[in-house]
Amino acid sequence: MKRILVTLLMISVLWPFAAGADRIKDMASIQGVRDNQLIGYGLVVGLDGSGDQTTQTPFTVQSIINMLTQMGVNLPAATSLQLKNVAAVMVTATLPPFSKPGQTIDVTASSIGNAKSLRGGTLLMTPLKGADGQVYAMAQGNLLVGGVGAAAGGASVQVNHLSVGRVPAGATVERAVPTLLGQGEFIHLELRASDFTTATRIVEAINGQVSPDIAAALDGRVIQVRAPAGNERVAFISRIENLEINPGQGIARVIINARTGSVVMNQAVTLDACAVAHGNLTVVINTETQVSQPAARSRGQTVTTEQTTIDVKTDKGGLVQLEKGVSLSDVVKALNSVGATPQDLLAILQAMKSAGALRAELEII
Numbered sequence: 290m291k292r293i294l295v296t297l298l299m300i301s302v303l304w305p306f307a308a309g310a311d312r313i314k315d316m317a318s319i320q321g322v323r324d325n326q327l328i329g330y331g332l333v334v335g336l337d338g339s340g341d342q343t344t345q346t347p348f349t350v351q352s353i354i355n356m357l358t359q360m361g362v363n364l365p366a367a368t369s370l371q372l373k374n375v376a377a378v379m380v381t382a383t384l385p386p387f388s389k390p391g392q393t394i395d396v397t398a399s400s401i402g403n404a405k406s407l408r409g410g411t412l413l414m415t416p417l418k419g420a421d422g423q424v425y426a427m428a429q430g431n432l433l434v435g436g437v438g439a440a441a442g443g444a445s446v447q448v449n450h451l452s453v454g455r456v457p458a459g460a461t462v463e464r465a466v467p468t469l470l471g472q473g474e475f476i477h478l479e480l481r482a483s484d485f486t487t488a489t490r491i492v493e494a495i496n497g498q499v500s501p502d503i504a505a506a507l508d509g510r511v512i513q514v515r516a517p518a519g520n521e522r523v524a525f526i527s528r529i530e531n532l533e534i535n536p537g538q539g540i541a542r543v544i545i546n547a548r549t550g551s552v553v554m555n556q557a558v559t560l561d562a563c564a565v566a567h568g569n570l571t572v573v574i575n576t577e578t579q580v581s582q583p584a585a586r587s588r589g590q591t592v593t594t595e596q597t598t599i600d601v602k603t604d605k606g607g608l609v610q611l612e613k614g615v616s617l618s619d620v621v622k623a624l625n626s627v628g629a630t631p632q633d634l635l636a637i638l639q640a641m642k643s644a645g646a647l648r649a650e651l652e653i654i
Contacts, residue, residue, distance in 0.1 A: 313478070313491055314530035320477035320511070321469050325384040327425055331415030332356070333376045333398060333407055333432060333454075340376040340410075341402035349377045349402055356413075376404035380415045380428050382460050386468050393458035396428045406451040408434040417460060428460035470522055478512040478529075485509040486537025494534045499525075541649035543638060550631040552638065554649065560614040560623055563646035565637060 332352055333340075341349045350370050357364060364370075378398040388394070398412050410432050417426040432454030470476060480487060488506040495504035495514060503515040516525050541557035577596045583589025614620040624634065641647035 310533035310535050312530065313494070313532050313534065316482075316487065316536060317478040317480045317491070317512070319470065319526065320479050321471070322386045324386065325419055325425070325466055327382045327384055327417035327419055327460075329380040329415045329417040329428065331378055331380045331398065331428065332413045333378050333400075333404075333410035334374060334413060335409060335411045336374045336376060336404070336407065337409055338373045339404060339406040339408070339451075340372060340374050341400075341404050343370060343372045343375075346377060346402040349375060352377060376400050376407060376410065377402050378407070378412070380412065380417060382417055382426060382428065384419070384425055384462065384466060386466070388462045389465050390462050392462045394426060394460050394462065396430075396456045396459040398432055398454050398456065400452040404452060406434070407432050407454045408451060410454065412454075412456055412459065419466075423464060425464045425466070426460040426462050428456065430456040430459035432456055470526070471516055474515055474518065476514050476516045476522070476526065477507075478514060480510045480512075482539065483508075483510040484537050484539065487534075488512055490534045490537065491532075494532045495529060498532060499528060543647070543649045543651050545635055545638065545651060545653045547635065547653055550635065552631060552634055554620070556616075558620055558647070558649040559616075560620045560641070561646045561648065562610070562613045563641060563644060564610045565641075 330352075332349075343350045349372065353370060353372065353375060354364060377400070379401050380396050380398050382394050382396040384394060396412075396417070398407065400407060412429055412432060414427060414429045416424045417428055419425050433456070434451060434454040478491065480491075485506075488509055491512055492504045492506050495512075496502060504512055506512050514529065516522050538557050539555060541555065541559065543552065543554040543558060545552055577598075579594050579596060581592040581594065583591065612619075612623065614623050624637070638647060639651060642649075642651050
């Protein structure tokens with residue numbers, strides 16, 4: 290019973306620390322293990338009259354003629370094709386690391402012409418190339434479009450997007466991209482966000498729980514780890530990826546979206562004591578059109594005049610004293626006490642930063 294109580298006590302003490310721990314695989318990746326982007330030009334056929342207007346998209350007609358020529362169908366040089374069921378598309382895909390020939394990946398087809406909809410279409414065989422110009426996959430299949438639309442009598446209804454479709458497992462890998470697990474006897478972990486504290490804690494976790502003196506931080510992002518060779522390297526990387534550490538607290542930052550008025554701040558944001566006075570200025574301009582009609586049988590003319598009224602209103606903004614906040618919740622309470630709208634909050638935060646009261650970096654997106 291005594292041993293059980295001691296175990297429960299240790300769990301209760303260590304639980305808050307374990308709850309905030311993250312796996313290394315969630316914060317870092319192995320250098321050289323990366324995705325590769327693929328792109329190709331293709332045709333979508335079988336559309337129900339919603340394809341490209343070929344008089345305005347000559348590349349669609351040229352592609353059809355070239356395809357038919359390769360299949361042994363020769364058309365006269367003066368042939369003018371009027372197609373409604375074909376659309377030219379750009380096909381994109383992401384080739385995961387360690388992909389082998391014969392495996393399948395998802396592809397996305399996006400219209401580059403004036404097609405109204407790709408719904409119900411079939412993507413013809415399209416080679417997908419990498420940045421080096423080599424073909425790494427071949428795509429083909431029926432498109433799935435998440436939208437729907439209808440039009441009649443000058444009225445139209447559309448739900449979601451109709452000019453982009455997806456083909457699940459629509460491409461077959463034809464060429465593998467060589468991926469090396471490290472350089473020589475070392476592998477390198479790359480943090481997704483540069484942080485010296487997190488890099489130091491990862492080094493301490495690897496040296497303490499795996500083997501001493503095998504890891505060293507080269508800078509705030511890259512960690513060099515001595516790894517075994519051969520088949521043992523995969524199991525070694527798996528063990529490192531599942532180690533849990535408490536990452537360092539990031540830089541205090543406030544993100545402002547000036548277009549939507551959104552404000553997002555992280556937990557490291559703090560606030561010094563300051564005073565804020567906020568008031569709204571409202572300008573209302575009202576224009577009324579008046580028509581002066583002459584009397585009957587008179588030689589007068591109808592005159593149109595405009596009467597404009599401008600009203601300026603200023604709300605009284607009281608001076609609000611904000612106490613020093615050492616946590617995110619304190620900062621939120623202080624900003625809410627001002628009673629400003631999200632749009633007004635943009636100007637208040639910038640003024641606080643200029644006054645030195647906001648302990649954070651402002652980033653406007």
